[in-house]
């Protein structure tokens with residue numbers, strides 16, 4: 001269990017000051033039901049926590065931890081319920097059962113305590129009360145037969161890799177050698193990686209600050225620091241003061257490789273929550289940045305981040321709530337020296353941060369997203385000045401959104417010249433998620449490439 005989990009970890013009766021496991025299970029189960037009906041897990045958790053009027057300050061965090069852990073075993077949980085229940089349970093009962101089973105798999109508490117708390121949670125819900133006896137019997141049955149049940153279920157690849165069959169097949173086709181490693185990395189807990197705000201503190205000084213605070217950390221990129229123990233942002237030294245942001249090391253390359261120069265006009269086309277907007281402002285003086293975001297609610301978060309990081313001390317930043325493809329809403333032709341398009345995508349490169357993703361997507365989403373990405377690329381290209389550069393990035397590992405998208409863009413635009421990325425001969429780079437077991441080598445961290453990162457794709461073009 002990591003520090004964040006320990007802090008949020010619910011109690012089964014003996015833990016002082018922790019929320020009862022039964023309460024956390026009840027909220028997590030309400031969220032799980034919404035998630036299985038198609039809602040993103042974070043939104044489902046927010047809605048469930050709001051509806052539950054939680055009394056304990058850490059109950060929502062505990063419910064999130066339980067639900068995220070379950071999502072990392074979703075296919076196994078479904079397979080176990082199918083084997084343990086003669087007929088499919090009603091959704092509220094199936095949800096509670098799934099989370100109770102996930103807690104048994106996690107082995108954070110004694111089995112009998114998890115069964116007791118899940119049954120207590122069942123008894124408190126109007127839609128689960130009548131099934132409390134069934135929940136009790138099913139969980140006990142699982143405890144008796146767990147090794148055989150798990151072994152049998154894991155013969156199925158969807159259970160073994162916790163991803164839908166179409167998702168596995170796509171990865172298998174795209175990466176004949178690496179597909180299983182990608183799927184393994186997708187099931188790991190996500191590493192907590194920070195971007196050091198170069199305007200405020202050097203990486204070495206920040207590492208010393210962490211050492212003084214007794215926190216183990218490793219440099220994993222030019223401005224990237226991996227905190228070995230996950231923790232909430234409030235407990236990260238210097239976070240509130242804007243010394244650091246939470247940002248994957250691969251994603252940190254985007255603003256760095258756009259290579260902005262003092263005084264340039266820059267477009268950040270899909271900007272929320274503003275991590276890269278703020279990073280751009282750190283990398284040169286006097287930039288004029290247009291940050292465009294289609295989602296008004298998410299755009300609010302850009303302002304919060306810019307304020308925390310004091311980004312406006314170094315750049316003029318105009319925020320536009322607009323569809324970036326509707327360029328007349330915010331710009332004229334031939335306006336920008338640099339364009340960053342951090343496009344909406346499947347997010348297939350960051351599944352370990354959002355384990356709900358493979359279960360929310362459909363196979364057909366990939367073609368639809370690729371079409372949206374191409375539309376954005378084509379709309380933005382005329383805004384770039386001659387000799388200006390556009391960097392296209394997505395947090396995806398599917399080639400349709402990455403390498404193939406970049407190839408097609410060049411085919412459509414005769415004035416788009418591929419430019420080699422730093423330390424590369426090609427203008428594109430597909431990063432695959434690095435497993436935690438491949439422990440970063442501190443000696444290699446000063447090189448161009450980060451040593452610990454999510455799945456991320458970058459492509460750089462210059463206008464003739």
Ligand SMILES: C[S@@+](CC[C@H](N)C(=O)[O-])C[C@H]1O[C@@H](n2cnc3c(N)ncnc32)[C@H](O)[C@@H]1O
Nearest residue numbers: 270271272273274275276293294323324342344
């Ligand atoms: C990958 S996220 C961007 C992350 C951001 N660049 C950062 O580093 O913090 C993609 C964002 O694009 C926004 N978006 C999607 N379609 C858009 C469009 N047509 N125009 C502008 N923004 C869009 C989404 O709402 C989402 O906030």
